[in-house]
Amino acid sequence: MRRKYGVADTTFSRIDMGAIAIKTITKEDPDAEIVRYTVPGIKDLPVAAKRLLDSGCDGVITLGWVGKSMLDKYSYLAASIGLITTQIITSKHVIDVTIHEDEAEDEEQLKNIAIDRVTKHSINLVKLIRDGKNSLTPFAGKGLRQGYGNAGPIED
Amino acid sequence: MRRKYGVADTTFSRIDMGAIAIKTITKEDPDAEIVRYTVPGIKDLPVAAKRLLDSGCDGVITLGWVGKSMLDKYSYLAASIGLITTQIITSKHVIDVTIHEDEAEDEEQLKNIAIDRVTKHSINLVKLIRDGKNSLTPFAGKGLRQGYGNAGPIED
Amino acid sequence: MRRKYGVADTTFSRIDMGAIAIKTITKEDPDAEIVRYTVPGIKDLPVAAKRLLDSGCDGVITLGWVGKSMLDKYSYLAASIGLITTQIITSKHVIDVTIHEDEAEDEEQLKNIAIDRVTKHSINLVKLIRDGKNSLTPFAGKGLRQGYGNAGPIED
Amino acid sequence: MRRKYGVADTTFSRIDMGAIAIKTITKEDPDAEIVRYTVPGIKDLPVAAKRLLDSGCDGVITLGWVGKSMLDKYSYLAASIGLITTQIITSKHVIDVTIHEDEAEDEEQLKNIAIDRVTKHSINLVKLIRDGKNSLTPFAGKGLRQGYGNAGPIED
Amino acid sequence: MRRKYGVADTTFSRIDMGAIAIKTITKEDPDAEIVRYTVPGIKDLPVAAKRLLDSGCDGVITLGWVGKSMLDKYSYLAASIGLITTQIITSKHVIDVTIHEDEAEDEEQLKNIAIDRVTKHSINLVKLIRDGKNSLTPFAGKGLRQGYGNAGPIED
Numbered sequence: 095m096r097r098k099y100g101v102a103d104t105t106f107s108r109i110d111m112g113a114i115a116i117k118t119i120t121k122e123d124p125d126a127e128i129v130r131y132t133v134p135g136i137k138d139l140p141v142a143a144k145r146l147l148d149s150g151c152d153g154v155i156t157l158g159w160v161g162k163s164m165l166d167k168y169s170y171l172a173a174s175i176g177l178i179t180t181q182i183i184t185s186k187h188v189i190d191v192t193i194h195e196d197e198a199e200d201e202e203q204l205k206n207i208a209i210d211r212v213t214k215h216s217i218n219l220v221k222l223i224r225d226g227k228n229s230l231t232p233f234a235g236k237g238l239r240q241g242y243g244n245a246g247p248i249e250d
Numbered sequence: 251m252r253r254k255y256g257v258a259d260t261t262f263s264r265i266d267m268g269a270i271a272i273k274t275i276t277k278e279d280p281d282a283e284i285v286r287y288t289v290p291g292i293k294d295l296p297v298a299a300k301r302l303l304d305s306g307c308d309g310v311i312t313l314g315w316v317g318k319s320m321l322d323k324y325s326y327l328a329a330s331i332g333l334i335t336t337q338i339i340t341s342k343h344v345i346d347v348t349i350h351e352d353e354a355e356d357e358e359q360l361k362n363i364a365i366d367r368v369t370k371h372s373i374n375l376v377k378l379i380r381d382g383k384n385s386l387t388p389f390a391g392k393g394l395r396q397g398y399g400n401a402g403p404i405e406d
Numbered sequence: 407m408r409r410k411y412g413v414a415d416t417t418f419s420r421i422d423m424g425a426i427a428i429k430t431i432t433k434e435d436p437d438a439e440i441v442r443y444t445v446p447g448i449k450d451l452p453v454a455a456k457r458l459l460d461s462g463c464d465g466v467i468t469l470g471w472v473g474k475s476m477l478d479k480y481s482y483l484a485a486s487i488g489l490i491t492t493q494i495i496t497s498k499h500v501i502d503v504t505i506h507e508d509e510a511e512d513e514e515q516l517k518n519i520a521i522d523r524v525t526k527h528s529i530n531l532v533k534l535i536r537d538g539k540n541s542l543t544p545f546a547g548k549g550l551r552q553g554y555g556n557a558g559p560i561e562d
Numbered sequence: 563m564r565r566k567y568g569v570a571d572t573t574f575s576r577i578d579m580g581a582i583a584i585k586t587i588t589k590e591d592p593d594a595e596i597v598r599y600t601v602p603g604i605k606d607l608p609v610a611a612k613r614l615l616d617s618g619c620d621g622v623i624t625l626g627w628v629g630k631s632m633l634d635k636y637s638y639l640a641a642s643i644g645l646i647t648t649q650i651i652t653s654k655h656v657i658d659v660t661i662h663e664d665e666a667e668d669e670e671q672l673k674n675i676a677i678d679r680v681t682k683h684s685i686n687l688v689k690l691i692r693d694g695k696n697s698l699t700p701f702a703g704k705g706l707r708q709g710y711g712n713a714g715p716i717e718d
Numbered sequence: 719m720r721r722k723y724g725v726a727d728t729t730f731s732r733i734d735m736g737a738i739a740i741k742t743i744t745k746e747d748p749d750a751e752i753v754r755y756t757v758p759g760i761k762d763l764p765v766a767a768k769r770l771l772d773s774g775c776d777g778v779i780t781l782g783w784v785g786k787s788m789l790d791k792y793s794y795l796a797a798s799i800g801l802i803t804t805q806i807i808t809s810k811h812v813i814d815v816t817i818h819e820d821e822a823e824d825e826e827q828l829k830n831i832a833i834d835r836v837t838k839h840s841i842n843l844v845k846l847i848r849d850g851k852n853s854l855t856p857f858a859g860k861g862l863r864q865g866y867g868n869a870g871p872i873e874d
Contacts, residue, residue: 103390108404110391131383132390134374137330137346141337145383148341165350168327171792174761176334178800181765182807183338185772190761194789201404218758227755227769234727234756235734248732248825259546264560266547287539288546290530293486293502297493301539304497321506324483332490339494357560415702420716422703443695444702446686449642449658453649457695460653477662480639488646495650513716571858576872578859599851600858602842605798605814609805613851616809633818636795644802651806669872 097223098127100146100154106135107159108201109208111191115155118216123224136160136192137169140176143188147180153187153223155216162196170194189219197241211241253379254283256302256310262291263315264357265364267347271311274372279380292316292348293325296332299344303336309343309379311372318352326350345375353397367397409535410439412458412466418447419471420513421520423503427467430528435536448472448504449481452488455500459492465499465535467528474508482506501531509553523553565691566595568614568622574603575627576669577676579659583623586684591692604628604660605637608644611656615648621655621691623684630664638662657687665709679709721847722751724770724778730759731783732825733832735815739779742840747848760784760816761793764800767812771804777811777847779840786820794818813843821865835865 099119103112116128129151131142136158143154156177160170170192177190191211198204218240221229237245255275259268272284285307287298292314299310312333316326326348333346347367354360374396377385393401411431415424428440441463443454448470455466468489472482482504489502503523510516530552533541549557567587571580584596597619599610604626611622624645628638638660645658659679666672686708689697705713723743727736740752753775755766760782767778780801784794794816801814815835822828842864845853861869 105386105389105392105394107391108393108401110403112387112390129383130387132386133343133378134345134371134386134394134396137334138343140334141341141343142383144338144341165323165326167789167792168323169330170789171796172327172330172334174793174796175331175799176338178761178764178796179335179803180338182768182800182804185765185768187757187762187765189758205404205406215758222757227753227766230729230756230758231736231754233729234736235731236729237732238729238758240758245732247734248829261542261545261548261550263547264549264557266559268543268546285539286543288542289499289534290501290527290542290550290552293490294499296490297497297499298539300494300497321479321482324479325486328483328486328490331487332494335491336494361560417698417701417704417706419703420705420713422715424699424702441695442699444698445655445690446657446683446698446706446708449646450655452646453653453655454695456650456653477635477638480635481642484639484642484646487643488650491647492650517716573854573857573860573862575859576861576869578871580855580858597851598855600854601811601846602813602839602854602862602864605802606811608802609809609811610851612806612809633791633794636791637798640795640798640802643799644806647803648806673872 096125096127097123098129098151099219099223100129100131100143100151102131102133102139102142102146102154103157104133104135104139104159107157109205111157111208111212114209114212115157115216118213119220122217122220136173139173140180143177144180144184147184147186153219155189155191155219157212158190158192160192160194187219187222189215191215207241214240252281252283253279254285254307255375255379256285256287256299256307258287258289258295258298258302258310259313260289260291260295260315263313265361267313267364267368270365270368271313271372274369275376278373278376292329295329296336299333300336300340303340303342309375311345311347311375313368314346314348316348316350343375343378345371347371363397370396408437408439409435410441410463411531411535412441412443412455412463414443414445414451414454414458414466415469416445416447416451416471419469421517423469423520423524426521426524427469427528430525431532434529434532448485451485452492455489456492459496459498465531467501467503467531469524470502470504472504472506499531499534501527503527519553526552564593564595565591566597566619567687567691568597568599568611568619569625570599570601570607570610570614570622571625572601572603572607572627575625577673579625579676579680582677582680583625583684586681587688590685590688604641607641608648611645612648612652615652615654621687623657623659623687625680626658626660628660628662655687655690657683659683675709682708720749720751721747722753722775723843723847724753724755724767724775726755726757726763726766726770726778727781728757728759728763728783731781733829735781735832735836738833738836739781739840742837743844746841746844760797763797764804767801768804771808771810777843779813779815779843781836782814782816784816784818811843811846813839815839831865838864
């Protein structure tokens with residue numbers, strides 16, 4: 095059956111992460127239907143994900159962008175709890191990609207982090223939805239990272 | 251069909267943000283019905299939003315005002331979680347506008363932030379309710395800000 | 407129809423705030439039925455409110471007292487989230503009055519804060535339950551405070 | 563009708579608080595049925611309480627023990643939210659007794675705190691379940707403490 | 719009846735904790751069916767646990783790995799709340815094993831902590847699922863630790 099993916103992004107973000115996600119999902123699963131939903135900021139992402147799942151999406155990727163202040167981090171915490179609650183209620187995956195403005199020292203580095211993280215997690219979403227609960231098992235414990243190079247496994 | 255918007259505000263706020271929201275929504279969507287609900291403070295906003303949605307509103311904007319202390323910020327966190335839970339349960343948008351007293355150095359600046367943030371988010375609410383999930387997509391990744399000037403997108 | 411109010415208080419509190427709430431509600435709405443529920447501490451208030459609402463109360467006021475330590479503040483956060491969840495589930499108001507031991511420099515000041523806050527919020531509860539969602543709208547944006555003097559609105 | 567109490571404790575605790583609770587409840591309500599449930603640590607207590615309530619307990623006392631680090635405190639916060647959610651969903655009391663390792667300067671003091679707190683809260687549970695919502699009202703605002711001597715009421 | 723256990727692990731982890739859990743559960747309960755579910759990171763564990771329980775697992779062990787930054791700790795808090803909510807909704811155990819990168823001074827120590835913690839909690843899960851609510855009662859208050867040596871009970 096043809097899969098249906100949701101992509102939820104924001105106008106707060108300084109990078110068009112939605113476009114990166116759509117491009118990656120399309121490449122990974124060319125037959126897929128993709129539905130995009132754009133909201134103002136991270137605190138609007140849980141309901142966007144919920145509405146996408148309500149409308150028949152098999153899974154969703156959310157693309158959040160978070161400022162540097164303590165209040166931004168509290169909003170991040172509230173949004174994270176909401177995204178997890180959405181998943182528990184629906185029993186469906188919502189892969190949560192978040193970029194924090196204080197992760198990088200300049201805009202170029204921030205852009206590279208965002209591209210890497212969105213791309214890798216878009217692939218993760220396709221694998222989980224299309225190939226199921228053991229699709230990522232070959233990489234269990236391998237220290238994979240999104241946005242940075244992999245940490246790798248701790249060797250014996 | 252005629253849209254119905256909820257506006258939830260507080261007596262704690264030092265600016266009549268409800269009036270700004272009603273004026274903006276009326277201008278953006280002249281046919282709309284608008285229902286106002288005033289409560290004491292931010293921790294009362296989630297149930298106000300829930301009751302407005304229960305009574306048939308298509309979407310709600312909440313207008314919170316938060317003090318400077320750590321306890322105020324904890325209340326902000328609890329209220330934010332509650333507003334997100336309300337949206338997940340109802341699958342409807344509640345745009346959460348919050349002004350923090352420590353955002354600005356004087357009252358005039360605080361007022362300008364409030365006016366800008368309420369106006370922009372009232373327009374966001376109308377767009378999402380009336381025009382749907384892709385109404386804001388042209389602005390995805392554009393670094394829009396409410397209360398301040400836009401950050402803008404990170405250019406290549 | 408005769409209104410029914412719930413008053414939930416604690417044995418942890420150092421002031422009999424329940425008595426103040428009952429006296430105020432009785433004065434404001436003489437026909438009302440008032441049901442009191444006393445629990446050990448703030449983390450027991452959400453279930454007390456839930457049970458009062460289950461038994462037919464139209465609204466509840468909870469009267470919490472919080473110590474000075476970081477752990478007390480975490481308990482405050484957990485209780486606040488619980489009180490908001492209770493309201494979302496029931497779609498009824500639970501006005502949350504909390505006194506923090508570190509709000510004042512001596513016991514007399516603390517007592518004055520408690521009396522003022524409980525009295526004002528008891529009146530808020532009556533207004534919301536009896537007179538509805540626009541009963542407080544004349545005071546929207548007026549910078550009202552409970553426990554302290556009003557901050558007042560920011561003037562043009 | 564014969565009452566049924568749940569006692570949920572942990573293997574993480576360094577004191578057998580379950581035994582103290584059972585002894586106290588038995589003394590206060592000799593006809594009661596008591597069901598014990600032992601889990602590894604505090605994050606397992608909410609589901610233990612939920613399962614005890616599912617199996618017919620009228621109320622539950624949980625007996626948590628928390629380490630000194632910031633992560634332990636985050637776990638305490640998550641567990642507290644869970645215990646409150648359990649109560650809201652079931653509309654039944656779960657009295658939450660927690661001992662923090664950094665509450666005392668030595669083991670003997672910690673033991674005294676634990677004995678006092680468990681004993682007093684076990685009595686609170688019996689009173690609330692057997693005698694109802696006004697059983698503790700004579701002590702409302704009296705500044706009762708569990709684990710320490712009472713703070714007492716603020717006198718006029 | 720043959721028991722069914724869920725094992726949820728991550729690709730973020732630097733140690734293959736899923737393999738340790740499966741080996742331990744198999745040894746403790748040779749007849750058991752074990753279902754593995756691998757996700758990217760800790761914020762995906764609650765829905766993995768929920769889906770495992772939906773598909774008939776009697777209980778689940780989740781195996782999280784958490785970085786050193788404050789944001790990692792916020793994610794830990796959100797995930798912990800989600801795992802507890804999952805348990806409350808399903809009334810089933812989800813034993814939450816978490817390794818924090820800052821728990822140890824070098825990789826070897828971190829590996830020893832992980833092996834010890836996963837092994838002991840896998841045994842805890844089998845005991846709770848197979849032998850029920852009093853299977854751990856002989857160890858109540860004994861100061862058991864996972865990842866470190868036991869603290870032991872406070873003696874009289």
